Amino acid sequence: MAKRIDIKGLNLYYGRFHAVDNVTLSIPPRNVTAFIGPSGCGKSTVLRSLNRMHEVIPGATVDGKVLLDGEDIYDAGVDPVEVRRTIGMVFQRPNPFPTMSIRDNVVAGLKLAGVRSKSRLEEVCERSLRGANLWEEVKDRLDRPGGGLSGGQQQRLCIARAIAVQPDVLLMDEPCSALDPISTLAIEDLITELKKDYTIVIVTHNMQQAARVSDMTAFFNLSGVGRPGQLVEADDTEKIFSNPGKKETEDYISGRFG
Amino acid sequence: MTTTTSLDRPAAPQPFQRVSGARKLKDWVATILVGLAFVVAVIPLVWLLVTVITSGYRALMSSAWWTHSLKGVLPEEFAGGVYHAIIGSLLQSLVCAVIAVPVGVLAAIYLVEYGRGRVARMTTFMVDILSGVPSIVAALFIFALWIGTLGFQQSGFAVSLALVLLMLPVVVRSTEEMLRLVPQELREAAYALGVPKWKTIVRIVLPTAMSGIVTGVMLALARVMGETAPVLVLVGYSRSMNFNIFNGNMTSLPLLIYSELNNPTPAGQLRIWGAALTLIILVMSFNLVAVALSRFSAIKTK
Ligand SMILES: Nc1ncnc2c1ncn2[C@@H]1O[C@H](COP(=O)(O)OP(=O)(O)OP(=O)(O)O)[C@@H](O)[C@H]1O
Numbered sequence: 001m002a003k004r005i006d007i008k009g010l011n012l013y014y015g016r017f018h019a020v021d022n023v024t025l026s027i028p029p030r031n032v033t034a035f036i037g038p039s040g041c042g043k044s045t046v047l048r049s050l051n052r053m054h055e056v057i058p059g060a061t062v063d064g065k066v067l068l069d070g071e072d073i074y075d076a077g078v079d080p081v082e083v084r085r086t087i088g089m090v091f092q093r094p095n096p097f098p099t100m101s102i103r104d105n106v107v108a109g110l111k112l113a114g115v116r117s118k119s120r121l122e123e124v125c126e127r128s129l130r131g132a133n134l135w136e137e138v139k140d141r142l143d144r145p146g147g148g149l150s151g152g153q154q155q156r157l158c159i160a161r162a163i164a165v166q167p168d169v170l171l172m173d174e175p176c177s178a179l180d181p182i183s184t185l186a187i188e189d190l191i192t193e194l195k196k197d198y199t200i201v202i203v204t205h206n207m208q209q210a211a212r213v214s215d216m217t218a219f220f221n222l223s224g225v226g227r228p229g230q231l232v233e234a235d236d237t238e239k240i241f242s243n244p245g246k247k248e249t250e251d252y253i254s255g256r257f258g
Numbered sequence: 259m260t261t262t263t264s265l266d267r268p269a270a271p272q273p274f275q276r277v278s279g280a281r282k283l284k285d286w287v288a289t290i291l292v293g294l295a296f297v298v299a300v301i302p303l304v305w306l307l308v309t310v311i312t313s314g315y316r317a318l319m320s321s322a323w324w325t326h327s328l329k330g331v332l333p334e335e336f337a338g339g340v341y342h343a344i345i346g347s348l349l350q351s352l353v354c355a356v357i358a359v360p361v362g363v364l365a366a367i368y369l370v371e372y373g374r375g376r377v378a379r380m381t382t383f384m385v386d387i388l389s390g391v392p393s394i395v396a397a398l399f400i401f402a403l404w405i406g407t408l409g410f411q412q413s414g415f416a417v418s419l420a421l422v423l424l425m426l427p428v429v430v431r432s433t434e435e436m437l438r439l440v441p442q443e444l445r446e447a448a449y450a451l452g453v454p455k456w457k458t459i460v461r462i463v464l465p466t467a468m469s470g471i472v473t474g475v476m477l478a479l480a481r482v483m484g485e486t487a488p489v490l491v492l493v494g495y496s497r498s499m500n501f502n503i504f505n506g507n508m509t510s511l512p513l514l515i516y517s518e519l520n521n522p523t524p525a526g527q528l529r530i531w532g533a534a535l536t537l538i539i540l541v542m543s544f545n546l547v548a549v550a551l552s553r554f555s556a557i558k559t560k
Pocket residue numbers: 014017019037038039040041042043044045046057229
């Protein structure tokens with residue numbers, strides 16, 4: 001399970017627009033790495049390039065290497081579908097499949113991959129929902145539609161869906177931005193819990209959240225209007241928040257930004 | 259109420275003013291205009307329905323109407339029925355749907371999920387052109403191609419082919435719209451689970467858009483069922499039953515109405531209105547089925 005990611009000289013483009021410039025970063029396994037930085041600096045773009053979701057957008061291109069335990073996911077022979085099976089993702093807005101029940105949502109990845117065995121699906125469903133701290137709340141209504149849950153529950157349902165396929169890495173793009181403080185705490189606890197088994201990368205605008213949940217923090221910034229975003233520095237979270245190496249980082253973290 | 263104590267008085271003067279007279283007047287005028295427009299739109303509709311129902315309902319009362327053809331029935335005789343024409347209409351439009359729906363839905367999937375660049379633009383352009391083709395032109399084209407060039411006989415199937423030309427653009431357009439309504443996030447959620455693109459389309463996107471697609475298809479079918487030009491050009495009239503769509507004359511409701519127009523007797527008149535009412539009922543039941551199906555397959559949240 002849990003694998004390390006090495007990003008090497010990564011440049012990301014939307015058509016002609018150069019969105020992210022030359023990122024090099026190592027993400028250790030069984031760790032939570034937080035991406036922070038001002039809006040539009042390319043955090044989501046970098047995150048999406050880690051499981052080849054970037055190229056889903058028409059015109060979007062990638063240049064550089066992303067090594068997963070040493071293997072380049074952008075190698076010519078690599079199947080993006082396989083990459084995404086290994087590297088799961090949770091999005092900013094909860095997006096359960098509207099036509100499916102809670103149960104079917106959780107096991108959607110397995111079912112669509114052709115797993116038929118009822119008992120196996122049952123088991124994975126329960127394990128994933130327990131893993132996402134949702135089991136107690138929904139165990140009596142697994143056949144109800146997933147869209148009928150509250151926002152926080154839906155987000156945990158999406159996390160359960162993502163971990164049901166047992167990825168090695170879990171990417172989360174502002175998973176708590178649409179949630180109340182209690183659901184947020186539940187998900188933060190969950191992240192701390194999950195990092196035993198997974199490599200986790202999380203994008204967040206919430207400094208306290210980054211400080212609370214992450215072991216390592218990467219600060220991204222824009223070098224100027226219309227210029228590509230870039231990685232300013234990445235280090236242990238404690239160090240970044242107490243004694244950052246660059247003035248830029250300190251200004252951003254202490255709110256003296258822009 | 260007259261003895262206002264200082265406690266009853268609002269602490270601050272009323273912040274809101276009353277609705278002014280001019281605004282009341284405008285509101286009143288707008289309400290009247292909208293109401294009038296509604297009445298103007300509804301009157302002809304109601305009028306039409308009332309005329310058709312009052313002139314035709316008697317024909318529908320006899321059981322023979324639904325179970326017999328006009329075989330051996332004299333023009334002036336109050337007897338026989340339109341069973342053959344109902345079957346003809348249903349067969350022709352169903353065969354049309356069997357061809358047009360898969361092709362239309364697949365074309366829409368191509369346009370929304372895969373289409374980029376020139377081929378997609380060409381397809382969209384063709385669909386636009388096709389949706390502007392009058393039904394008589396579609397009928398003449400099939401006549402020239404199917405009967406003139408390829409040498410087939412007139413038949414119900416030729417009608418179905420012309421109907422396909424009329425139904426296809428409607429199906430493509432409505433399906434396209436429904437697919438575009440499916441949020442991109444759902445596709446990305448599926449991709450992120452390691453689901454291949456085609457499976458995402460079949461198992462996630464199509465089910466999500468299903469109710470809208472079904473409604474679109476049903477409405478297109480209802481529309482096509484009343485088309486008259488193709489049946490006048492492409493198939494012969496028959497007073498008796500014909501289940502074979504590929505061979506022989508085959509009557510549909512519009513064709514029956516058209517040919518009974520030559521029958522000036524009261525029996526003929528009744529048949530015309532009766533057939534018109536039957537056609538309306540048929541089309542309406544298709545719309546109802548569409549509503550029911552879309553309820554059934556709608557996205558559930560509770
Ligand atoms: N689909 C897209 N097409 C074109 N440009 C895009 C697209 N998505 C993002 N961009 C651009 O790429 C740059 C980086 O965007 P990105 O979404 O990665 O920022 P972010 O750091 O995640 O911001 P936020 O914190 O607001 O989510 C921005 O300038 C943005 O306008």
